[in-house]
Amino acid sequence: MDIKIGLLFSTTGTMSVTEEGQYKAALLAINEINDSGGIMGRKLTPVHRNICSDPLIAAKETESLLNEGINLLVGLYTSASRKSVLPVIDKYDCLLFYPTQYEGEEQHPNIFYCGPLPNQLLLDYIPWITQNLGKTFHLIGSDYIYPREMNKLIYQLTESNGGSVVNESYIPLGETMFSNEIKKIQQKRPDVIFSTLVGGSAVAFYKEYYKSNLQVPIASTITAETEVCALPTKYMVGHYSCFPYFNSIESKENKELKQKFKANYGTEMISSAMENAYNSVHLMAKALKIANCLDVHLIKKNIAGLTFQAPQGEIIFDQYNQHLWLHSRIGQVKDNGTFQIIWESNKPLKPLPFSVQSENLGYLDKNFEESLAENTQLIHELKKATSFFPHPIIFFDSSGMMLDIFDSNLKDFFKTEQFEFGLLVWTNKFLKNSGITKAFLEKEISFSVGSEHENQFLKDWITFGIPIKNKNKFYGVLGVFINNMSDFNLEFYSTLIHALQIVTQNCIDIIDKTKDSIFLYELLNDISNHFEQALLVKKGGNLLFKNNKAEQLINAKNELILNLYRENFDDITHFKRQSYMSESRKNFNVEIIPAHDYRYVYIKELEQNKRNLKKNQQKRSLLLEDIIGTNPRFLDAVSHAQTASKNSANVLILGESGTGKEVFARAIHNESSRKDKPFIAINCAAINENLLTSELFGYVEGAFTGAKKGGSPGKFEQANEGTLFLDEIGDTHPDLQATLLRVLQEKEITRVGGHKTIPIDVRIIAATNKNLSQEIAYKGSFRSDLYYRLNVFTIELIPLKDRKDDIHELANHFLLEFATKESGTIKIISNEALNCLKKHDWPGNIRELRNVIERAYYLSELEEEILIDHLPRSIYSSSIQEHTTLVQQDSIKSVEDIKRLNQIEEREKILNTLIEFKGNISKSSQHLGVSRNTLYKKIKEYNLNI
Numbered sequence: 012m013d014i015k016i017g018l019l020f021s022t023t024g025t026m027s028v029t030e031e032g033q034y035k036a037a038l039l040a041i042n043e044i045n046d047s048g049g050i051m052g053r054k055l056t057p058v059h060r061n062i063c064s065d066p067l068i069a070a071k072e073t074e075s076l077l078n079e080g081i082n083l084l085v086g087l088y089t090s091a092s093r094k095s096v097l098p099v100i101d102k103y104d105c106l107l108f109y110p111t112q113y114e115g116e117e118q119h120p121n122i123f124y125c126g127p128l129p130n131q132l133l134l135d136y137i138p139w140i141t142q143n144l145g146k147t148f149h150l151i152g153s154d155y156i157y158p159r160e161m162n163k164l165i166y167q168l169t170e171s172n173g174g175s176v177v178n179e180s181y182i183p184l185g186e187t188m189f190s191n192e193i194k195k196i197q198q199k200r201p202d203v204i205f206s207t208l209v210g211g212s213a214v215a216f217y218k219e220y221y222k223s224n225l226q227v228p229i230a231s232t233i234t235a236e237t238e239v240c241a242l243p244t245k246y247m248v249g250h251y252s253c254f255p256y257f258n259s260i261e262s263k264e265n266k267e268l269k270q271k272f273k274a275n276y277g278t279e280m281i282s283s284a285m286e287n288a289y290n291s292v293h294l295m296a297k298a299l300k301i302a303n304c305l306d307v308h309l310i311k312k313n314i315a316g317l318t319f320q321a322p323q324g325e326i327i328f329d330q331y332n333q334h335l336w337l338h339s340r341i342g343q344v345k346d347n348g349t350f351q352i353i354w355e356s357n358k359p360l361k362p363l364p365f366s367v368q369s370e371n372l373g374y375l376d377k378n379f380e381e382s383l384a385e386n387t388q389l390i391h392e393l394k395k396a397t398s399f400f401p402h403p404i405i406f407f408d409s410s411g412m413m414l415d416i417f418d419s420n421l422k423d424f425f426k427t428e429q430f431e432f433g434l435l436v437w438t439n440k441f442l443k444n445s446g447i448t449k450a451f452l453e454k455e456i457s458f459s460v461g462s463e464h465e466n467q468f469l470k471d472w473i474t475f476g477i478p479i480k481n482k483n484k485f486y487g488v489l490g491v492f493i494n495n496m497s498d499f500n501l502e503f504y505s506t507l508i509h510a511l512q513i514v515t516q517n518c519i520d521i522i523d524k525t526k527d528s529i530f531l532y533e534l535l536n537d538i539s540n541h542f543e544q545a546l547l548v549k550k551g552g553n554l555l556f557k558n559n560k561a562e563q564l565i566n567a568k569n570e571l572i573l574n575l576y577r578e579n580f581d582d583i584t585h586f587k588r589q590s591y592m593s594e595s596r597k598n599f600n601v602e603i604i605p606a607h608d609y610r611y612v613y614i615k616e617l618e619q620n621k622r623n624l625k626k627n628q629q630k631r632s633l634l635l636e637d638i639i640g641t642n643p644r645f646l647d648a649v650s651h652a653q654t655a656s657k658n659s660a661n662v663l664i665l666g667e668s669g670t671g672k673e674v675f676a677r678a679i680h681n682e683s684s685r686k687d688k689p690f691i692a693i694n695c696a697a698i699n700e701n702l703l704t705s706e707l708f709g710y711v712e713g714a715f716t717g718a719k720k721g722g723s724p725g726k727f728e729q730a731n732e733g734t735l736f737l738d739e740i741g742d743t744h745p746d747l748q749a750t751l752l753r754v755l756q757e758k759e760i761t762r763v764g765g766h767k768t769i770p771i772d773v774r775i776i777a778a779t780n781k782n783l784s785q786e787i788a789y790k791g792s793f794r795s796d797l798y799y800r801l802n803v804f805t806i807e808l809i810p811l812k813d814r815k816d817d818i819h820e821l822a823n824h825f826l827l828e829f830a831t832k833e834s835g836t837i838k839i840i841s842n843e844a845l846n847c848l849k850k851h852d853w854p855g856n857i858r859e860l861r862n863v864i865e866r867a868y869y870l871s872e873l874e875e876e877i878l879i880d881h882l883p884r885s886i887y888s889s890s891i892q893e894h895t896t897l898v899q900q901d902s903i904k905s906v907e908d909i910k911r912l913n914q915i916e917e918r919e920k921i922l923n924t925l926i927e928f929k930g931n932i933s934k935s936s937q938h939l940g941v942s943r944n945t946l947y948k949k950i951k952e953y954n955l956n957i
Contacts, residue, residue: 013053013054013055013056014049014050014051014053014054014055014056014083014299014305015055015056015057015058015079015080015081015083016041016055016056016057016058016081016083016084016085016292016295017058017060017073017076017077017081017083017084017085017086018034018037018038018057018058018059018060018084018085018086019060019062019069019072019073019076019084019085019086019087019092019096020033020034020037020059020061020062020086020088020288021061021062021063021064021065021088022034022061023061023063023064024063024064024065024185024210025064025184025185025209025210025211025212026064026088026089026209026210027064027210028210028211028214028237028238028241029088029209029210029235029237029238029282029284030064030086030088030284032237032281032282032284032285033086033088033110033111033284033285033287033288034059034086034288035272035275035276035285036272036281036285036286036288036289037057037085037086037110037288037289037291037292038057039268039271039272039275039276039289040288040289040290040291040292040293040296041055041057041292042275043271043293043650044292044293044296046650046653047635047636047646047649047650047653048635048636048637048638048649049636050296050299050300051299051300051303051304051562052636055292055296058076058079058081060072060073060075060076062086062087062092064088064089064184064210065092066089066091066092066094066095067095069087069092069095069096070095070096070098070099073096073099073100074099074102074103077099077102077103077105081105082103082104082105082106082305082307083105083106083108083295083299083305084105084106084107084108085107085108085110085288085291085292085295086107086109086110086288087107087109087111088111088284089111089155089156089157089209090113090114090155090156090157091155091156093107093109093111093113093122094156097119100119100121100122101121101395104121104307105121105307106121106122106123106295106307106310106311107121107122107123108122108123108125108291108292108294108295109122109123109124109125109126109291110125110126110284110287110288110290110291111125111126111284111287112126112127112128112132112157112232112283112284112287113126113128113157114129114156114157114160114161115128115129115130115160115363115364115365116160116364116365117364118332118333118364118365118383118387118390118391119333119391120311120333120387120388120391121307121311122333123291123294123295123314123328123333124333124334124335124362124364125287125290125291125294125335126284126287126335127254127255127283127335127337127339128334128362128363128364129160129161129164130360130361130362130363131255131337131339131360131362132232132253132254132339133161133164133165133168133232133253134168134360135253135339135341135354135356136230136232136253136339136341137165137168137169137172137174138168138172139341139354140203140205140230140251141169141172141173141174142172144202144203144228144230144251145174145201145202145203146169146172146173146174146175146202147174147175147176147177147199147201147202147203148165148169148174148175148176148177148201148202148203148204148205149176149177149178149180149195149196149199149201149203149204149205149227150162150165150176150178150179150180150205150207151179151180151181151182151192151204151205151206151207151208151216152180152181152182152206152207152208153181153182153183153184153186153207153208153209153210153212154181154182154183154184155184155209157207157209158181158207158208158209159181161207161232162176162179162207165205177199177201178195178196178199178201180192180195182208182212184209184210184212185210185211185212186212186215187211187212187215188215188219189215189216189219189220190219192216193219193220193223193225196225196227197223197225200227201227202227203227203228203229203230204220204227204228204229204230205229205230205231206229206230206231206233206234207231207232207233208231208233208234209233213231213233213234213238214238214241214242217229217234217238217242217246217247217250218242218246220246221245221246228249228250228251229250229251230250230251230252230253231250231251231252231253232252232253232254233252234247234250234252235252235254235282235283235284236257236258236280236281236282236348236349236350237280237282237284237285239344239348239349240278240280240348244344244346244347244348247344247348248344248345248346249343249344250343250344251341251342251343251344252341252342252344252350253339253340253341253342254282254283254340254342255283255286255323255326255337255338255339255340256281256282256283256286256287256321256322256323256338256340257283257340257342257349257350257352258279258280258281258282258349258350259342259349259350259351259352260322260323260324260340260352262322262323262324264320264321264322265322265323267647268281268286268289268322269281280348281322286321286322286323289321289322290319290321290326290335293319293321294317294319294328297317297319297641298310298313298314298317300641301313301317303559303562304557304562306532308529308532309533314328314333315328315329315330315331316328316330319643320643320644323337323338323340324338324359325359326338326359327359329361329362330380330384331380331381331383331384332362332364332380332383332384334362334364335359335362336359336360336361336362337359337360337362338355338356338358338359338360339355339356339360340352340354340355340356341353341354341355365379365383365415365432378410378412379412379414379432379433382408382410382412382414383414383415385408386406386408386414386486386487388522388525389479389486389518389519389522390406390414390415392518392521392522393406393417393489393514393515393518394415394417396514396515396517396518397417397489397511397514400491400511402418402491402492402493402494403416403417403418403491403492404416404417404418404489404490404491404492405417405447405489405490405492406487406489406490407436407447407451407487407488407489407490408486408487409485409486409487410435411435411436411437411451411487411488412433412434412435412436413431413432413433413434413435413436414432414487415432416432436448436451436488437451440465440466441466441468441469442466442474442490443464443465443466444459444463444464444465445459445464445469445474445476445490446458446459446473446474446475446476446490446491447474447475447476447488447490448476449476450475450476450477450478450488451476451478451488454478454480454485455478456475456476456477456478456508456509456512457475457476458473458474458475458476458504458508459473459474460473461473471494472492472493472494473492473493473494473504474490474491474492474493475490475491475493475504475508476488476489476490476491477489477491477508477511477512477515479515479519480519481516481519481523486519489511489515491508491511532556535556536556536558539558540558540559540560541875542558542560542613543615544560544602544613544614544615545557545558545560545561545613545614545615546558546560546561546611546612546613546614547561547611547612547614548609548610548611548612549609549610549612550608550609550610555609561614600614600615601613601614602614602615633674633677633678633681634678634681634682635649635652635653635656635675635678635679635682637678638671638674638675638678639817639820639821639824640814640817640820640821641816641817641820642809642813642814642816642817644809644813644814645808645809645814645817648675648806648807648808648809651804651805651806652675652678652679652806653682654804655679655804655806656678656679656680656682656683657683659683659684659685659774660803660804661755661774661775661776661777661800661801661802661803661804662676662679662775662776662777662803662804662805662806663740663776663777663778663779663783663798663801663802663803663804663805663806664676664776664777664778664779664805664806664807664808665778665779665780665782665783665805665806665807665808666778666780666807666808666809666810667780667808667810667856668780668855668856668858669811669855669856669857669858669859670808670809670810670811670856670857671808671856671857672738672778672808673692673736673738673778675806675808676690676692676734676736676776676778677690677692677736679734679776680733680734680736680774680776683734683774685732685733685734685774688730688731688732688733688734689729689730689731689732689733689734690730690733690734690736691726691729691730691733691734691735691736692735692736692738693706693707693726693735693736693737693738694738694739695737695738695739695740695742695743696738696739696742697739700743700744700747703743703744703747704747704750704763705723705725705763706725706726707725707726707727707747707751708725708727708750708754708760708761708762708763709722709723709724709725709727709728709760709762709763710722710723710725710762710763710764710765711762711763711764711765722762722764722765724762725760725762727754727760727771727773728760728769728771730771730773731771731772731773732772732773733773733774734773734774734775734776735773735774735775735776736776736777736778737775737776737777737778738777738778739778739779739780740777740778740779740801741779741780741781741783741792741793742779742781745792745793745794748793748794748797749794749797751797752794752796752797752800754771755775755797755800755801756800758770758771758772759771775801777801781793783798783802810853810856811853811856811857811859811860812852812853815849818845818848818849818860819840819845821857821860822840822845822848822860822864822877823839823840825860825861825864825865825868826838826839826840826864826868826877829864829865829868829869830868838868838871838874838875838876838877839875839876839877840876840877841876841877841878841879843878843879844867844877844878844879844881844882847879847882847886848860848863848882848886851885851886863882863883863886864877866881866883867881867882870922879915880915880918880919883919884916884919917949917953918949918953918955920939921935921939921946921949921950921953921955922953922955924938924939925950925955932946932947
């Protein structure tokens with residue numbers, strides 16, 4: 012069953028000039044992921060909704076998608092659309108990957124913000140403008156949230172850099188007449204026009220500006236390649252924009268993206284907003300792979316710290332705030348319609364969604380970020396629950412730090428008093444003797460009226476502090492500000508505040524219940540994965556839960572499981588007749604147990620089906636989607652192999668021994684048009700060079716002493732119409748290289764000792780662990796003409812030491828393989844053992860890892876977990892070294908660690924000796940230099956089953 016992804020982009024309306032490109036970029040990313048094998052063996056299926064550049068339609072179409080059971084969304088462009096969708100996201104508990112720059116000041120727990128923030132666009136851009144273009148600004152923007160919020164920051168930045176704003180205008184969305192604005196600019200004569208116009212308005216403004224013959228440069232954080240393309244280039248030349256990404260970036264990833272985009276859509280013109288959408292889909296896919304399920308809470312749990320090698324460079328999800336570390340670049344439009352990059356940051360910039368602070372715009376410290384991340388869900392619930400309340404509210408955490416202001420007007424009002432995110436209630440004179448400070452001290456509802464405040468600015472205000480707490484924990488204080496001294500009624504406001512206290516208590520209960528639900532879900536997941544049966548939990552027509560065995564059966568596209576996945580088990584009358592239903596269907600035993608509105612569906616494979624499944628797995632051809640790995644460089648190789656499989660060009664696979672060159676060659680063959688014809692492999696380094704010629708080309712009767720009667724066909728003939736895999740081609744003799752070249756050119760062979768030519772139709776996939784270009788240039792040991800004949804399509808496999816992020820997935824794959832092979836227990840690998848594997852350099856690459864896991868699987872016997880002592884000493888010796896160092900640094904803490912690791916080493920030595928002498932106690936004790944009794948004690952101590 013495919014994984015459906017909801018795409019929310021406008022293909023009509025004023026925003027379509029930008030969003031249509033985002034939609035195409037998202038589709039391209041989905042196609043790339045599907046071409047690389049999909050997620051969990053399942054394809055991504057895009058389901059698009061045209062939101063028509065309208066926030067109300069955006070909310071309606073979002074709910075339509077969620078009603079179809081789709082809980083993963085990508086899209087939306089304007090902040091108005093995003094905010095209109097927030098209640099729907101809350102209602103359905105889905106995830107939105109938002110691929111657009113926005114004004115910040117938000118951290119919704121179910122949104123991952125994949126576009127740049129104001130600090131990533133402006134903190135370097137405005138100083139650069141004041142130094143290079145001028146100090147007086149005319150601000151013009153579309154009339155919605157983002158331009159207005161951006162301009163607040165621009166005001167502060169221009170002032171702090173010695174500049175000023177001479178005019179500020181907001182234009183209705185979709186407006187195309189700008190003659191009055193041009194007159195204002197001519198009157199004010201600014202040094203710079205700063206535009207936050209969007210969509211068709213931006214295009215119309217540049218056009219009218221050009222006709223006016225104004226010579227003032229335009230700077231923007233909106234105008235990108237999509238807008239440049241919508242006009243003749245002359246209208247745009249010389250103007251400036253700032254984005255994380257420009258089409259002209261010379262990275263390998265960007266060149267490949269442009270090539271693919273052109274192949275699919277006929278243009279290379281990609282904007283920053285489009286790259287955001289492309290990155291959003293890939294980041295979502297990585298999160299899904301790590302979570303290995305579609306559960307929203309488990310996906311969210313694995314987002315922090317996630318990285319992606321994007322066309323702009325490496326990007327990273329921040330540890331605390333659900334935003335991305337992104338690059339910053341300033342570009343100027345050239346004559347050819349592209350941007351010349353004239354400044355760029357030397358690394359990704361930290362996202363600061365709550366970064367606007369007084370005059371110096373300082374960075375918020377780590378304590379603020381950690382506290383905000385910890386309290387995000389509570390703040391979110393409080394904002395929803397207090398939306399009815401007619402007065403401004405501020406949230407302070409348990410330490411007295413101000414984390415959020417629920418009313419933007421209050422935020423602007425108090426800026427004049429240095430009222431900033433991150434301030435501490437104890438050190439802020441503004442709040443001294445306020446109801447908020449009293450609430451912290453007394454842990455009870457408190458208030459101060461007018462002159463009771465020490466700060467005269469609050470003489471016309473009433474401040475209430477409402478403690479947020481339950482029996483076990485103090486969360487902080489809600490500060491309420493009421494500017495209504497003339498009509499103050501203590502009894503009325505006391506009732507109102509106590510109602511608000513009840514609301515806060517309900518919010519805490521919701522948070523606690525949510526945490527309990529997540530814990531119980533994870534507990535059910537952990538426990539049910541030890542069941543022999545697959546487990547599906549359904550309510551109505553909705554699937555609420557599936558364990559790993561059910562996931563495996565669904566991914567294997569088992570017909571029965573897919574039917575059960577889709578079936579509705581709500582036939583109440585049937586279940587009144589019996590408490591459960593048990594039956595056999597196609598080699599599975601299915602048991603359905605009702606419990607209130609839920610149905611527990613247990614599926615157990617019958618032994619015959621397990622044998623058939625094992626047999627089918629052995630027969631099944633290896634495909635590229637079966638190749639394990641999520642490392643970006645490795646996925647590049649898989650993508651190249653996908654392309655190679657679609658044609659018959661010769662392929663050269665480069666990589667160290669054990670990296671899986673033959674696996675790739677077989678998968679390319681199995682996905683090619685030659686898949687029903689032979690795949691013949693030969694290791695050129697493993698056969699004597701005198702015999703290799705006859706192995707490849709065959710021989711006729713009497714060609715040499717010992718030749719078979721009637722002769723014998725060679726590998727080329729055996730592979731006719733199929734694929735011949737020449738492994739370690741770099742080790743062949745120059746004379747054989749010349750013969751191979753002639754065969755590739757003439758497509759015919761002659762058997763050894765014969766004269767008759769035999770036509771052949773063979774695709775060559777060659778592989779080597781040598782650098783053939785160096786062999787040609789420096790040693791002359793490989794023919795350059797043969798190299799170029801073979802090197803039509805190159806695939807480079809990276810060594811395992813450079814893709815250690817794949818070790819966990821590979822280890823699990825091998826453990827499942829051995830469990831299937833032996834009909835044994837599916838085992839997991841402990842974190843300690845996994846850390847050891849990741850520290851090893853793997854000179855033998857994946858082949859070495861497979862051998863290590865196979866050995867560990869058998870040594871672990873009946874245990875369900877692979878531990879560090881099941882690994883070879885060469886693997887965990889580095890860990891012993893590290894622990895020894897730790898003992899020297901902290902002897903009290905680590906002596907037990909060294910003792911344990913010495914025991915592991917002793918157990919390993921005893922175990923290896925017993926294996927070497929096939930369990931013979933006498934020989935083993937002699938070899939170890941201990942008595943038989945001592946050896947028996949050690950065998951019992953270490954629980955060794957001989």
